[in-house]
Amino acid sequence: MECRRSWRWFFSAGFLIMEVFALRKTQAVHHRHELQSTTVGTIHSVLELSAITLIDDVEVASYNKGQKQITIKIPWIPKVLGENYLTQSHNSLVKHEQDFLWPIQFLAQHDINHDRNHTVQLLAECEVYNDITVKSHIHLIWNGEESYRLDEEVGHWENINPEVKQYPYILQSPLWTNLTKYYMKVYCVDLMRKIVGYSSLKENVAPEVAVSQHVSPEGSIILSCIATGFYPRSIIMHWEKNGKLGIWGNESSSGTLPNMDSTFYLKVTLELPPEDSGAGYACVVEHSELKSPAMYSVPRKPTMNKPWILVLGIILAVILLLSCAGVFIKWKMRKTVSM
Template sequence: MENKRMRRRESFTCWLLMLGVFGLNELQAEENKTSLAQDPTHVDKNPEEPKTLKGYHRHEGQFIAMGTKHHLFNFTIIHVIDDVQACSYDKQGTQTIFNKAWITEALGKDYIKHKKEVNLSTQTYFNWLLKFLIRNDTKSDENHIIQLFADCELDNDIEIGSHVKFAMDGEDFIKTDDQDNHWTVMKPEAESFKSLAESNLGAKMREKAMKKYCFDMMRKILQYSNMKENVAPEVIVSRHDAPDGGVTFNCIATGFYPHSIQLHWEKGGQLGVWGQESSSGILPNADSTFYLHITLELPPGDSGTDYSCVVEHIKLQKPAVYPVPEKPPVKRPWGMALGLLTVIMLVLGCAGAFIIWKKKKTGPRTHEQATVDGDGSL
């Protein structure tokens, strides 16, 4: 019985430390917000109505702590918005660095100051959490790593989802998304505090933290400017006709930014399911742009005429339509044979004409010439 209480107390302590990464920082933010509201000298420098964001956007926070039972060697935080790094924190320099100068203007001085304080306190929480999770490790000098990945997504300024995942020494520990607040246990050690994670307290604290540090931070930045200049996709459409009569279309879009894009097939300007479709998924290029490849395999009997690949991207004024090339003309075997026979006849005709011309040029040989040619003694 005592062991059971001890395990419950330990799991509760561990979960409080995990919630501390989110919830306690959020409580601190609420306190700062209240104090600012009570300060008569505080003036909101951005009173104008914020603009509505268009398209799909994603914000990911990466938290990585490495250390032993006795010392935290390194701790880093990286915020990535639309696949471009926005800011970072490193224990070695204890500084929060914003990758673009305008980001500090977008967030405002008060938010920047608070964010720097939060990063320092988050480092403390992770130090406690690391020591707690490896408390039973018999090798005190062995390094361990804990990671937290948290992301949120917007689609036309609508919050469509957020996710949180913990990992320990490179292996998933526990994760969740905000669809139903269901936590999935990846390691047996995480099972004991799953119920606490799914409690109302845990859900509310995580919701507030994601709102403050994921959704709102992303909105502040993107309402000020894009992370990088938008780039329209380069599109290539091709077709492949197999010997057995099968037809496959390919539509490739590359070099575009941001990564939100829509590609679909139309026939005669109409949407529909025309065959078996597949997609590569949106993949990154080396230059921070993106790539997408979709295919359409038509059923037998479809000639593949009047098809188009339609592309929608925020950089395009309207959907761009790229027609699929028509089927190339097929040369019949008898036609090829006839062509080859014609060439042979032309070659033989030219050879015969050359021989006749040569004989006419040399003329008939006389009897004396023949005798000389036949007897070398004359």
């Protein structure tokens, strides 16, 4: 009974802060919902406890054991949720802080040193695409290493760290399974679908795109397409030749990365063989802020990407300049002598 109560409060306290996400309608095609919580302590007490919630990689709210308060990052959230709701959430988190101690006591039960500090991190995330759930994961991280991962589609916990393999009977128990399914559905997926659109967490921004090509030292043609400053995160970029899809070389991608201003960046490249001039290629970009797929043609003339050529050019220019200066000085001296 005590185990059941502790796990229930652990999930309640952890996912309670995720309810802050119930704020606006799903306007973009893709949305991501995430909770990150970190607990540091011994088997006797919780030393540090923090949690943050994010939607589409924008921090919405946070909680810290030292401050003992929920910090709202978006000014209009209290008006939307109501002061009573936020007060109840705050009181519940403060009251049940010690319930976050139970996972440490459970995972460290065989540790001889009872004063040793341990860290438990819980990462819960779900994603929807066109209102369809495409991802629902929970990650349990013990002392800096991921130990277990739950994929809701697979339906069972995967043991990532063999050193922490003595606890699957708890994770696979009906109690834990039902709790995880319930809370992920109610506090992650369902709230994602109920976002009501009172305001946007961040204004949507179309990508700025730049396309270039250069010749590598090996002689191959490198096409680069960079999109930056866009929001939301979801974007599709691919190469076409004369308006057609195909495979003409080696493609690579940087992956979608965050900028400092909470917008995003993506670079895709295409390496072509030396015999391919790069003519007719275009980078096609699809984003929710673009009315239709945008096509960006590759410049015709490639840039020589050979540092030694640039250095040689500079040296030759300097030699030419010095030669001209020497000729001028000699001419000036002869003219002076003749006078």
